[in-house]
Amino acid sequence: MSLARTCTKSFVFGYLIEILPSFVSLVLKVLKHKARCSDLRFLTQKLNGNISKFFVVLFGGYQLLKQRLRPYIPDSRKRTQIASITSSCVSLAFIHPSQRMDIAMFLAVRSADAYVRFHHKQFKIPTLLKQMTPALLFQLSCWQIMYSWFYYPTTLPNQYNKWISKMADMDSSLIRYLRQVKSGEITVGLSGDPTYLMESAQKLGLPPSMGDFRLGPIHLTLVQSGIQGTWDYIRHVWKKGFLSSLRIYVPVHVLSTILFKLKRIKSPKQFVDSVRIALLGAMQSSSFLATFISLCWAPILVYRRLLPSTKDGPLQQNLASFLCGLSIFIEKPSRRKEMALYVFPKALESFATQRVPHWILNLPLLSPLTSFVLFAGSMSYLLSTYELDSDACPRMAHQLFPLFLEK
DSSP states (O other), X not given: OOHHHHHHXXXXXXXXXXXXXXXXXXXXXXXXXXXXXXXXXXXXXXXXXXXXXXXXXXXXXXXXXXXHHTTTOOOHHHHHHHHHHHHHHHHHTTSOXXXXXXXXXXXXXXXXXXXXXXXXXXXXXXXXXXXXXXXXHHHHXXXXXXHHHHHOGGGSOHHHHHHHHHHHTOOHHHHHHHHHHHHTSSBTTTBSOOHHHHHHHHHTTOOGGGGOGGGSSOOHHHHTTTOOOHHHHHHHHHHHHHHHHHHHHHHHHHHHHHHHHGGGOOSHHHHHHHHHHHHXXXXXXXXXHHHHHHHHHHHHHHHHXXXXXXXXXXXXXXXXHHHGGGGGGGSOHHHHHHHHHHHHHHHHHHHHHHHSOHHHHTOTTHHHHHHHHHHHXXXXXXXXXXXXXXXXXXXXXXXXXXXXXXX
């Protein structure tokens, strides 16, 4: 593949990633008949986006360096490593500093997974453990992330907090109440200012006394947003979560089909089958997320239903955070690992922020150097395995790299 073609494909791919959130927002506005011509401005505004530059420098720079280094470094492996490390370091500079570690960890866990999977015979990992590891890793990661969302939100990125809050659809006053109970700011049955919960009860048409925690634990009906039956509310949460998830997963699955499977579609029947598979995949993923949300609510509500006099505390939230990850079994086995590898870096970062002394995390050069070293090392390993040891290359790289590079 020529250098110009690699750069063009890299730019287009980055541009599509840049415009995707705005495009999804535009589609939703069109469906609601609220779209305006000015909403199309993002198509030109994103032409100078950093993500496009990142991909151009990463893959275009890699290919250029490989060609230039050929006369000086005959060894193909060394040439690949030098070119990939250099292009990775330069390309990462185009990413905002707050996002560099996210991208570096994203690649690092996939590189580690690829290495362990390729060398698993040496490690003698039992087959059952290997099959269950993605689900276990996902559940433990979600346990950490969701518990952090309840009680340590500052250890998670703002985007995570906003997205979880939106999908969980839990009233902000309830979150505030739970955090104040854990921190000791209020004592259920004794002291504190319940005004904000009493106002929430009034907004739902409920007696204000239902939110007065000085009288005891707040009423379950207030927790359930005014819906009387616990199982009725859980069904309501699942249905609402499913419909909200469809808006996310339909574009994701359709775009994935366009990017990675379009070349294999050679007839109208194959096109229809691909769209059908994409829509079924979107429904399956939406069911997973709806179940995740429901499992986050169910332990809290059932616990309160069975033990109504129990004071609110971290136990219910801990149980909910632990159980919600079981929803991963709704997803296909092939997607479980990808999802586990996606959430694990954030869970690890949140755990480290809570447990590692702050003076270590705040060292001036630690975070910048770590992100560049992790990203460059991981990309070097992935490109080397793709070019030279194809069996050790992860599925993600097999799908992505051929878009820009030729062996």
